[in-house]
Amino acid sequence: MSDQQASEVEDLERVFADVSKDTIQISYGILKSITKNFAQVIGSGAFGVVYLGALKNGMVAVKKLSQSTQDLSDTQFLEEVKCLKRVKHQNIVRFLGYCAESHGEVMEIDGKLRIVEVPQRLLCFEYAPNGSLHDYLQEKPYGFEWNIRYQILKGICAGLHYLHQGRIYHLDLKPGNVLLGTHMEPKITDFGLSRCIDENQSTICTVNLFGTPGYIAPELIDKQKISFKSDIFSLGIIMARLLTGSNGSITENWHEALNTDCQQMKRCIEVAKNCVEYEPYERPTIADIVHKLNETETTIQKVPQVVNEPRNDPSSSLHQVVKTFKALSVQTLHEYSRFADIYEDLNILEHIVEGSEKPSNLSYPLLQFITENFSDKRKIGHNELGECFKGIVQIVVVTRLPGSLNINDGVFHQQIGNMMMARHQNILRFLGYCSHAVEKKVEIGGDVVVAEKRERLLCFEYLSKGNLSNNLSDELSGLEWHTRYQIIKGICEGLCYLHKEKDIIHMDLKPASILLDDDMVPKIADFGISKLLCTSDERLRQLGYSAPERMSDGVTSRKADIYSLGVVITELVTGSKTKPSITNVRVICLISFDPFFINHANITVSTYLCILTIHPNYINCLYALAKAKDILFILKKLIRKLHKNWQSFVKGNESLQPKFWLVLFKSLIWLGQETIMF
Template sequence: MRDQTNEIEDLECVFVDATAEPIKISYAAIKQITKNFAQVIGDGGFGVVYLGGLQNGMVAVKKLDTLKDFDDKLFLEEVKCLKKVKHKNIVRFLGYCVDSQGELMEIEGKLKIVEVQQRLLCFEYVPNGSLHHYLKEKTHGYEWNVCYQIVNGICQGLHHLHKNCIFHLDLKPANVLLGAHMEPKITDFGVSRCIDEEQSTMVTKNVFGTLGYIAPEFIDKQHISFKSDIFSLGVIMINILTGHSGGVIENWQEIMNVDCPQMKRCIELAQICVDSDPHKRPSMDDIIRTLNETETMIQKDLPIIREPRNDPESSVYQVVQRFQALSIQTLRENSRVDDIYMELNVLECILEGSKKPSNLSYRLLQFITENFSGERRIGTNQCPEIYKGILRSVTVQRLTSRDDHVDDHMFHQDVSGKAMAQHRNIVRFLGYCSYKEERPIEKDGMTFMAGNCERLLCFEYLSNGSLDNCLSDASCGLEWRARYEIIKGICEGLHYLHGKRFLHLDLKPTNILLDDNMVPKISPPFEVLLDMKKRLDGSMGYLAPESGRGIVSVKSDIYSFGVIISEILTGQKGYSPIDNVRTTDPAKMKIPLARAYLI
């Protein structure tokens, strides 16, 4: 067996020589360059991508999932496609690993050593993350020249694939990476197909790819062709033009107000690329010809842009910094590192929407809050305690001891309710944890085992804080339109909750959070409406008058909403409308009416 050092040196040679062919690499060498698979940087349908380091730069290693239905035929098909292509707009393939490893597995209640086939692919590391990430973070601006460069580069890469008789079949922003100078590179050939030169279409038994980017004829008839990729390309162009990833926004072209002739040409191209009739879509030759005609319209001097890889606020930058700080020895000593990063990857998928909210481990939440560090706590007097995670978009709520009266059944019922509440004006629920631990306690010279229960909830983090921060100086100078949109958003969120038979019961400005675009999102608590009379724990000034008689209903939330509207309009906190509104009779307050006025 070849020495690992020699193998890594060979990989270094391939890395620096753009003309070199991909090589075979052992599993042991892969483990060494990835520091025992320490840093997850991506997750696909068939595997996980890890960051690796060589002397001359970084690499990305895709480890295919041995438990999923990914057979040798698909692996060989992917390698075949990757070996055929070399282009500046396609991620460079450096090597592969096919190796068997003995692993301990429990089978029928007994531990056995099982030979597991390991299949891995090694690529150049593309430093500025994915186009999906770029569109999602929106922290680096959208200079048109940069957007055009990305559109043009994707088209050049896809043109090269089609010239080499390859259907990509899963083209989407997450599968377009951005290089050192923001040049796009197409990646992930897991479902791609190499075809014969005389072949132009195929029929498959299964539909695969990503909804929103799959061509209609593929869904309806399982027909795939070069025009399938053209449809996906059109959706990506619309994503870039509008600044939003996902499927095609309804009437998207109507919201485009442009004077740039080149941008108008790209809008026209995108429209014909997403035509439902594949015969009406252009070929890649047609698209390249059209783009070449527009080259004279582009400014010669590209703007200086703030690249994600150089931005300390970017998660792309933070991932690399964390990886470089890790030592191989530390990873060997801590066998849980792999599991932590796998769990982090699951949480990232929940954030992106590819997975549903789920049960998160206590050690994961402990890890992302740095063991519930005081430095990560948001507000010192808040109850429950809230912590900002090391992931930019996550907060963790740690329920306090006063919630001990809530048993497991009630807690899980509450969690189920939060998981059901999915709306753009409701703070996204990501997961939960109910952790029990027994600790020895000494009393009167005797040792007792005392149970300790931790209950935690995980939500998205919203950067603009709460509405409460805006309620001063005439709502912090917010234009009337912005204040109106905040009022309307709260109304939409509350209407959704009531439609799902939820009551909020503590609606107030501190429980309304604002995202990057000042879109309001209602945060918990809210609970399923089970009865109309109960003890109410709310906030003075926002409690409806009838709550003093123990009466709770949807009208209780309406009253709180009215107080919030008054505060937004006046810019004054603690504004009480009791003496200024026409009625405090709950029977006369109706959310559908309020919603109708706002719409």
Template sequence: MDHEAGTSQVHVLDRLLLDENADPTNLPFSLLQDITNHFSLDHQIGSGGFAVVYKGVVGKCMVAVKKLSNTFAVPENKFHEEVRNLIRAKHKNIVRFLGYCADMQGKMEEYEGNLVMADQRNWLLCFEYVCNGSLDKHISDASCGLNWRERYQIIRGICEGLLFLHEKRIIHLDLKPANILLDGHMVPRICDFGLSRCLDKGQTRLITKSRCGTLGYMDPEYLRSGRTTFASDIYSLGTVILEILTGVKRYLEEETVVQSWMIRLEASVGDMQLEQVRVCYKIGIECMNLDPKKRPVAHHIIDRLDNMASADCSYETGTNSSLVELHPSLSSEQLGGRLATERLRKADAEEHSKILEDSSCGAQDTKQKANQHIANILNSISTVFNKLNNLDIFNSKARMCFNRNFMRHRLEESATIMIFAKDELKPVLRNSNLIGKGPFDEVYKGVVDNAQVAVRKLYNGNAIMDDQFANEIIIWSQVNHKNIVRLIGCCLEMDTLILVYEFVPRGSLHDILYSNNKVSLSLDVRLTIAAESAQGLAYLHSQAFNQILHGRIKPASILLDDYFTPKISDFDLWGLNVRDEDPVYIVDMSYADPLYMQTGLLTEKSDVYSFGVVILELISRKEACRSANNSLARSFLEVHEERKKATGLFDKEIAVTTRDLELLDCLAEIAVECLDLDVDQRPTMIELAARLLILNRSRRSRVVHQQV
């Protein structure tokens, strides 16, 4: 750029940085290009799906320049709305917005062999530079990292920023630790308004077809219906609060959280702070209520936090009046910080005195005994380690062999599982026999011992070959129900674990409903498929030797034999409720229980939710995962909420007679019950199986009566 003009433009940015009250302004593209060294890689400080963020140098100061990528895929009004919301959002807990650039440049490009002039959009946003980066880089469990007072102040600051946005009628819609920056004093600043929406005066909600955001932080009601309200942000706030408390992205019980903080706060008088932990935990849980109407609003949350802080200071000032007298001008927050420091000093002094006292009372003998005891333990550990090392257990191949032999011995003790030799299965494991492939396995069709089987080859199976996994295979081999695919045996001699199942000839319900060669299915057949699938799931939940949760119920996991008898398949063997740690399930969003997406905990009612979606697919012959924004479930739910008939949603092939429509209405009502966001209101699989069995028998008896 021209030197004089360039200097003038930099001065504009200088003035913005010096004057905190200055309004954001339009910034030239050339200026932003210059301060980022033409958007060079060494200036890049972050990137996402929609933008790249660069560090901009302005004299001795720095700014952050967000350059939107793939601008032609983003409607222009979305960029305009983001800028409008950023200009309105001027608050100490919101990243300061300095300016924007909406530049259009002509660029010569080749198109169909010709050079044509194409318009190139440059959309950029300029912010203050926040030195400590995003909150997600600082989150840890209670044992380390940020202390409680820092976490509390961060929680309160986020709430203040969110309250300001809501007072300005702005819904953020993407609140998460990665979108909360921390300045040099660890003050939180909410950022990234790319998905934000602004409500008109008097407007309480928006409904959108395209749901964007980050799973785990998105309001389940927003995911389900597309309804956007201020409560959508409150749900996200709850997940952020719990993550700040625990350092993890999953649900933990209150006592577990408090216990973890109790250990760290033992060094000080932490009773009031432990109570603060409890209150913050309760606030987080209330914010995540599946019913948006029952979530607190931002200003009520801040009132509770302030009352808690006041109680902390009142408690402390009652026992530290001298400190109050010395510092009468301190605010309650500043006083709290001073009191915390005094507590730590006092605790350190007491601990030092205790050590001196112990040493003067013959503690030396105790110390020697303790050291000897530790030495004995270490010697024992060393001996065991050497023995294992001599066996070469720590060599990966040797360990693999050791696990296989151990697992084989465990499986051979069971009379319910067959162990196949590698040579028996090798002819089956050919590309010509491949009938299915997923992210974790391959499935082959073949003949073993004159019987058709399905051979499942798991990727990286050796990593889980242990006694516990052997127990799970044995449990699955003991599952004996006509509506569940039977596990016959396994092979331990290959590089990965091989499982052998009974072969189910007609393939999956998904293929029969939606493939190019889809089969005509009467209402009677569909009702039978639903009823018997429910019986299989009810057996897993209540009658098997161990309770088993499926976790991935959908039409693709229901196989059909020659007589259209359903058999549930596609299990994760590590999905049994027998492990100490919660397994991680890979789920299809179209069938996933919102509670599971919220907490990461799979329950019986998670299978019920997924089964409800399967019923909707059976009666509509519309594929849930192909419907935009899961509109299949939403369509049925909206009809139910409006107390209308769902006639227009039924598959016309089966919606023929009045009796057909009555039955379909009944099935739709059952499915809607399964999809209830209140988990306690959903039926159990046993109840579902009973109700569908009665419907099926009633239907059959009518047919027989008509034939007679």
């Protein structure tokens, strides 16, 4: 060890021995040395691994922060250190020093070993020899004398009071983050999730979840609101665990651990119950809690009482305490267990959104929760599949399929499989699904029966720009050609992926099924939904975008998707929307496939021009089909009729003149050698 390193160790020894000394910066080499190259692990969590370190005068705990924290900038890390440095209290684990430097590590990159500079961030704390409260509760769930339990409880409250006075949230208070010193004194630790806030703040909002399932406050999950009352909820759960044991129940030998005034225990139960109130404003402040505990001690000192009641008397105050214990246990450990389940489900959804897990079956309570029970304020629209809701916490879209749809389970899961395996930058990311049976009471023939209703929900990524249909406006037509071209190219690449790589026919390609992200990158959605929408009028759901063969005979093929693609591309080029009507679409189908209809029906020029001006691509379709069916003469007849009477139609409809001349110009080209006289 060099002289400089020896000097650093001496500085750390002085800080360790004198509580008045300030926190120091420690080199990576020293921390590596005192932990013997990080040999002995004594704890771990989401934010790092804790190693045992040895000094001359005692042991220390060295926390090596995980890679997930390396995204913090140096400024952010030092702000956290600054927050830790100002915390000095007998019920808070002492912060001794920190390390923030880069260290070379050998890594394999592109098949070659390279030395890469990796940021190393470590924190050094005092070591608590009796482990955590969690471990002690597991080992001796009923072994505490009441006096020890009470002193632990009181010490936790004192430590939390100190933090709150310093405007610091803990945000992850739980038995695992309460260490026990030499004399079983509690010491709050793990400020990896803590936040220091300004003096004028009392509540803040966050997009990230903090805390541990079973201890996290409801409002943090429901509304992403953090306040000091969030810590109070966690404190109440810890108090319940201390009062009832690790598993939240009372054994038959409860009286052996009870050796104090019953009033003191009753007061602790009352405080714990108030701490776990659902509404934050109904919970006490930590100052109120400390005051009540001190007040109870004063009362007991003035009026000593001895617990001398029959153990088997149900009316005795001791039995009432046990009864209250059990009620509190049920309330805190079971009523709020749903938050633990939802928290776990949220973690799964977060991993899916990040891409570290594949799409999966999501729980109904989770989707119900993130849409606030499918409330109107979360609703952002609807499509052919059903109502769409924007999720909270994770920014996703939940589509709720209407219960009126008689969807075959086999078809449903087949489409789910198609969406799960489709992964491409131009395909909307599918995150998961839910098929959940809900029992509802319904009246049938005057009798009330319980019927099963099937809820089917789909979860997708949320794209802020909405769909292409909403963007087909002056705003879109005002975009430079490069942007519009990139949108067209992206749609083509996405459709090519579906056709070529996954053998999937979209069947419903249109602007409303193409979404745009913040960078105007298109993502195709809703592929295969037509199979779920088995209604008699389904062929008319895609007015203006369905290929003629699909409209007339229901024929589905890749070429039908190509036809829809052509319509979408033309709209992108022109920047205008197609607004077809059912009548016109039916007419165009009949024109294309039924010569008898054309010969005998009274088709006016205005109707025909309306058909053709719905979209120019219809002219291509009509001509190709007429030629294939050897009814070109019919099309020529209509074009002549159109030309002969054009003045009577265009008069008073000047806005249609550009489209009219486009139609007429194409008609003249197609007629070739035949001359139309003006």
